Amino acid sequence: MASTPQTLFEKVWQRHEVSAESAAVPAVLYIDLHLIHEVTSPQAFTLLRERGLTVRRPDRTLATMDHSTPTTTAQVFGGAPITVDAAARQVRELEENCARFRVELLGLTHGQRGIVHVIGPELGLTQPGKTIVCGDSHTSTHGALGALAFGIGTTEVAHVLATQCLLQRKPRTLALNVSGGLAAGVTAKDLILAIIGRLGVSGGTGHVIEYRGETIAGLDMEERMTVCNMSIEAGARAGMIAPDETTFAYLAGRPRAPAGDDWERSLTLWRELPSDRGARFDREVDIDATRVEPMITYGTNPGMVIPIGGNIPQRPGDAVFARALEYMGLDAGAPIKDQPVNVVFIGSCTNARLSDLRTAAAVLRGRRIARGLTMLVVPGSQQVKRAAEAEGLDRVFLDAGAEWRESGCSMCLGMNGDVVGRGQYAISTSNRNFEGRQGVGARTLLASPLTAAASAVRGRVTDPRELC
Amino acid sequence: MEPFTTLTSRTVVLPAANIDTDQIIPARFLTTTTRSGLGERLFADWRYDEHGAHRAQFVLNQPAAAGCHILVAGRNFGCGSSREHAAWALMDHGFRAVISAEIADIFRTNALKNGLLPVIVGEPTAGWLMAHPGATVTIDVARSTLALPDGTTVSFPLEAFARHCLLEGVDELGFLLARSGEIAAFERRA
Secondary structure (H helix, E strand, C coil), X not given: CCCCCCCHHHHHHHCXXXXXXXXXXCEEXXXXXXXXXXCCCHHHHHHHHHXXXXXXXXXXXXXXXXXXXXXXHHHHCCCCCCCCHHHHHHHHHHHHHHHHHCCEEECCCCCCCECXXXXXXXXXXXXXCCEXXXXXXXXXXXXXXXXXXXXXXXXXXXXXXXXCEEEECCCEXXXXXXXXXXXXXXXXXXXXXXXXXXXXXCCCCCEEEEEEXXXXXXXXXXXXXXXXXXXXXXXXXXXXCCCCHHHHHHHCCCCCCCCCHHHHHHHHXXXXXXXXXXXXXXXXXXXXXXXXXXXXXXXXXCCCEEECCCECCCCCCCHHHHHHHHHHCCCCCCECCCCECCEEEECCCCCCCHHHHHHHHHHHCCCCCCCCXXXXXXXXXXXXXXXXXXXXXXXXXXXXXXXXXXXXXXXXXXXXXXXXXXXXXXXXXXXXXXXXXXXXXXXXXXXXXXXXXXXXXXXXXXXXXXXX | CCCCCEEEXXXXXXXXXXXXXXXXXXXXXXXXXXXXXXXXXCCHHHHECCCCCECCXXXXXXXXXXXXXXXXXXXXXXXXXXXXXXXXHHHHHCCCEEEECCEXXXXXXXXXXXXXXXXXXXXXXXXXXXXXXXXEEEEECCCCEEECCCCCEEECCCCHHHHHHXXXXXXXXXXXXXXXXXXXXXXXXX
């Protein structure tokens, strides 16, 4: 091949250019798959109605509801009213919009409903080489399968609904080279938290990250999704991983993955996607995975993260840092280990897949959560929930004293009323520890499902290696 | 959208870095199905105490903030979620521009789509602005410049097509709709 070696990102980008960018005008980028949900779509549909427009490709659009939906069985299936009136209205409005604009909806009681970034891969809709957007910043998750996937705002949701395209300037590329094996007790969540700690919360701004190297190739699909999910926490709109046999094995046989001859044709195309030897990235960063330890956040953004055995840093004279610690009620220089916690949340698009639930259940099997602690386990999708129940994981959680819920975003952002109380400490497997993210005044410590489960047993921040 | 050519205003300063969209508009207010009315909720947990009373020390609650259309903020403003509600809330409150040494990607895109101008300046300019809250500055969209009170001007990056849309008061949707023939041709090729 005589052409310039290309990165995975460049290949996917180029194949979706309706027209390339010029100095005057951004590229018109074609979108293969548009996922929508109840919170960031209503105003987009309003725009379509105001302008008398239709959805150009309903067949490339899929709706579900996850952000503001309840997680109690009585509310999802039993007809009990949704507590938050406005949330109930959003759910109704999505139903009406999907009916009117002929968009397929996996509604509240549908067996395939779930967090939008869990169901895309699960259904086999997320595929290598696709362009995927959603009005949600964690759309980066889908990049784990070699798709170019990024979050958009509601105006852009309207653009995609109406034209199946977006106007985009080409982002820069960042190669994140990871080498070495992860130690026992260290998970993909710890790896991405360590990466964010290294890059900083804006280190990836303007870039698409490609996670590369033997460590990444050794991760299973769900671990890869955890890594790509939090790309936005380093400022990058998209994270990608080259598709390989692990990807293809994951997709084979999924309900909306290609089948038969179509599968063979797709495989041929997908195998061409990995970055060419010699392809150049705008930036490269190397990470030694062998040095990564179980990680936990102590502050109010995901970059404020330390190994679980470490001490909270000291930054004299940094007023913003001091304010973050004041909000968290933690002291500079103090260890984070043994910090008492009130709530443990296992859930979110970062860590609520079957493997995450298995990991947490393995710690809790035969144990009880600490007295006075509340633990919420919220599966990433209804399919994950049923699969977990088929293995008896629900019994493990319930016997340990945790709550077992219907799927949704739940306590990750507390829109549906699942919130952490003011001043309370929550160890959460989700992705953001911003002030008030899990409830007004809530104090979030982000960690892996392993660390969260171990901490639930002791009621304080616990190094999972002490319990395994 | 109204055409956006120039803006002269005093500034309000929020010096913290990494102000995320959960601070700009907390998630519990995202249950709205319209774009309007979010200004009252802007920075809700910083502006109001648990009883809903104004926190007197918060800058937006101070008399000097009234009538200011430009927000100066620490670097990486607007990081976090893709909620366009953040841009809507700032606009609804009366802001027309945000100046920072760094602005998060999705927020920057959302802001431009709504005629809220993201102005990225170098650290020295950002530092000066943060040290001089209430300074009157002028933004010139056509030239992509920011004029400081002493008459010096600094330029800021503004993508050419976004500038065109701001100056003409048009949005991108019309442009995309006009390309439907090309889009259909692409779909036939793919």
